[in-house]
Amino acid sequence: MKKQRKFWRSIAPYGYVMPISLILLTFVVASLVISVIFSFMKYNLLLPPEFLGLENYKRLLTDEKMHLALGNTLKIMIMVVPLQVVLSVLFATLIAARKNSLAGKIAKAAIFIPVISSSAVVGTVWKTMLNGRNPVIQGFFSAFGIDTGMLLGSSTTAIITVAMIMVWKNFGYYMVLNLASLTAIPDSYYEAAKVDGGGVMQRFIHITLPLLKPAIIMDVFLSVVMSLQSFDLIYTMTGGGPSNSTLTMVMYAYDQTFQNGKAGYAMAVSNLLFLIVLSLLMLQKGFMKREASEI
Amino acid sequence: MKKKMISVLLCAAMVSGLLAGCGGKSEDKGKDGKEKISMWVPALDDAVEENWTPLLEKFEKENNCEIDMEVLPWENYEEKWATGAASQDLPDIGYMYAEMFPTYIDSGAVADMSEYITDEDKEEYLYLDHGYMMDGQYGFPVVTGVPFVLYYNEDILNELGEQPPETWEDFKRICEKATKDTDGDGKIDQYGYAVGFNNGSMNMLYLLNAYFYSLLWQSGTDIYNDDLKSVKFNDEAGVEAAEFFLSLKPYMPENFMSLAAEDAFSTIFGQGKAAFGVTRSSSIQEGLFKESYPNLNWNYVTSLKNKDYGTFGATDCMTLSSQAENPELCMKLIKYITGSEFMTEYHKIASGAPLTKSEPYQGDEKMERIVTEDRDKYRPLQVGPCGSDILTNLASELQAMMEGKKDAKTAMDDAAEYGDAALEEYWADKE
Known part of the structure; x- marks a missing residue:
């Protein structure tokens, strides 16, 4: 009886972790492995895959549209990450100082509402607001010299606009x-x-910022990953246009798979993106380690 | 101990549930051993399942079979087909639009239906030729006769003393006269042509459907050369079409590059602020416009003429899977769905043009000429390899042209270079 109890006790933990392990193995590890395998194949989802060797990866080097998508993705990351992190720290500090007031609570909820809204809905609403036919919005932005009707229609401003909406x-x-x-x-x-006579700025610089550093590093990392994977918001707002100026890597991989029947090549594109994210993860881990040792 | 046992059992149940979720294809035999036909259709109307099921029951009874109909949303219709194909789980029959066909024809996933088409069918079905593509009858038209047409504002034309346009010259002249500041505030508030050239959530190809194929065909050219080995939209006629579209830019709303096509139609033409607008027609357009734009006094021209007539009229088809267990029965069902009995009833609920000679026209009188005297003025898309890729890129090049980054010739040549490279790779693979 005691032996049996011991046996159950020893295998019980494996039972607990088995469902999530199976889910992870099936949907994360297996799909990653499949993606790597198929990236060396010519595969259109319909016909049996054919081995191509490094052809898909060689193509990444010469595909101008892919380079454009990579450039756009990086541009979005560069615009989104710093602004997003700075604003989040700034607003967190302001709200923390008023955390018990009604204004603080309302501000916190108001700022968080867009996060829980569907990207497709947000994209559609913004697209409608920026169509230049809404006098209130048009009037507000024209005070800053911005013609909202033109923002999504120019390949110069469209990418900045979608990046700001992402922020x-x-x-x-x-x-x-x-x-x-x-x-x-x-x-x-x-x-x-x-x-000791420390002012607001001194307290912010010498207490808040250093103690917030691990959180900021995490913000930067998550923000980088999310901006590199941007898809749905841009898809609903511009569909990658005008003239591919907002085409991102994820959108390009999606088009290659479902529109052009080049799933093998799309997986090579996705793997390149995965490598970029992975290298940034390593970088962040390094930062975190250094941070922990400093603390 | 008891708690632990329950936990372990619950975990085991979850795991088995997970594994059961990865089950295989459903059986081909339905209830009572009846033949089962699977069918995928998009959301053709607001309640397609409720509308089709009673009509399909008669077929099920007469043929002792069971129809397993799955209604899929438009947004990821192609995705569902692609993933179904990848998992070898395609339906026996299904609905496809032109851009989808090449990949499935190439891979042999859809069957050539020529052998099932009789002389009576050729006589009865009005648009059968629209389903003939890439040397085979791969489609059986199920939705057609609702082309994109040029709507005009009768009040604006009357005020300008103009008749409905017939040629490109007429159209441009009226656009120029109509574009003006009507309230004297120094800003243009009435436009010639309500164009929206931002694709947004719409498929990029919508821009070509609405604005460009018509000009391409009216100028006498097409997308591919006859052998489908190269594109021809950058020939002299194609460049002429692009130049004409570019020349209309001054008569479009200033923010046309930010506007989606449908938004331009509804917020500018629909509100009486433009002489012309393009959108897909409907056989019950009068009722629809009355509801959406009660003050709009409108009419339409099916197609302008330059060298030829032409506007885009999608022909979406039912198609037969090459893996169908009982192709004869599936074909019978396809003919039943597209036939007069089924469609007469269905078009009472959801508007549509008659597909057969014996189906009566049930739409508005005003729209009837589209399916009678103007029937030769619209056409489906030329189906060819790498279609989505080539055409999406063409739409992007046209956006660059309209934005002022390229001239018409350069944009069309760049699009053609891309298209020819894609086709060269495609045909090289075939050899």
């Missing part, structure tokens, strides 16, 4: 992450600084 939609998520870290900072640190 607006997602910075609330990072703000909430930062708020959680901010609340963990003991009030006694700030009180001590105040007693």
Whole structure:
């Protein structure tokens, strides 16, 4: 009886982790392995795959449309990440200072609402607001010299516009992450600084920022990954246009698979994106390690 | 211990559920051993399942079979087919639009239906030739006769003293006269042509459907050369079409590059702020426009004429899977669905042009000429290899042209270079 109990006790943990392990193995690890295998094949989802060797990867080097998509993806990342992180830290600090007031609570909820809204809905709403036929929106933006009717129609401004809308939609998520870290900072640190004559900026620079650093690094990493994988918001707003100026890598891979029947090549594109994300993950891990040792 | 046992059992149940979810293809025999026909259709109307099921019951009874109809949303219709093909799980019959065909014809996933078509069918079905593509009858038209037409605002034309346009010259002249500031505030508030050239959530090909194929065909050219080995839209006639479209830019709304095509139609033409607008026609257009644009006094021209007539009229088809267990029965079903009895009833609920000689026209009187005297003025898309790729790129090049980044010749040549390279690779693979 004791032996049997011991046996059950020893295998029980494996039973608990089995469902999630199976899900991970089936949908994450297996799909990754399949993606790598098929990226060396000519595959259109209909005919049996044919081995192509490195052809799909060689093609990545010469495919101008892919280079354009890669460039656009990086441009979006460069525009989105710094702004998103700065705004999230700024708003988290402001809201943390008023965390018990009604205004603080309303602001927190208002900033978080776009995060939980569907990207397709957000994209459609913004596209409608920016069609230049909404006098309130048009009037507001024209005060800053911006003609909203033209923003999505020019290949120069379309990418900036979608990047800014991505920032607006997602910075609330990072703000909430930062708020959680901010609340963990003991009030006694700030009180001590105040007693020593530290001003608002000094307290922010010497207490808030250093203690928020691990959260900021996490924000940067998540924001980079999310911006590199941008798809649905842009798809609904511009569909990659005008003249491919907002075409991203994920959108390109999607088109290659479902429109052009080049699933093998699309997987090579996706793997390249995966490598970019992976290298950034390594970089972030390095940062985190250094951070932990400093703390 | 008991708790742990329950936990382990629950986990095991989850795992078995997970594995069961990865089950195989459903059986080909339905209830009571009846033959089962699987069918995929998109959401053709708001309640296609409710509308089709009673009509299909008669066929099921007469043929002792069971029809397993799956209605798929338009947004990921192609995706569903692609993933179904990848998992060898395609239906016996299904609905396809022109751009989808080449890949499935190439891979042998859809069957040539020529052998099942009788002389009576050729006599009865009005648009059978629209389903003939890539040397075979791969489609059996199920939705057609609703081409993109040029709507005009009668009040604006009357005010300008103009008759409905017939030629490109007429059209451009009226556009020029109609584009003006009507309230004297120094800003143009009435336009010649309500164009929206931002694809947004619409498929990029919609821009070509609405605005460009018509000009291409009216100028006497097409997408591919006859051998389908190269494109021809950059020939003299193609460049003329692109130049003409570019020349209309001053008569379009200033923000036409930001507007989606349908938005331009509804918010500009529909509100009486443009002389012309293009959208897909409907046999019940009068009722639809009355509801959406009650103050609009409108009429339409099916197609302008330059060297020829031409506008895009999609012909979506039913197709037969080459893996269908009982192709004869499937063909019988396809003919039943597209036949007079079924469609007469269905078109009472959801508007549509008659597909057969014996089906009566049930739409608005105003729209009837589209399916009678103007029937030769619209056509389906020329189906050829790499269609989506080539045409999506053509639409992008036209966007660059309209944005002022390229002239018409360069845009068309660049699009043709891309298209020819795709076709060269395609044919090289075939050899």
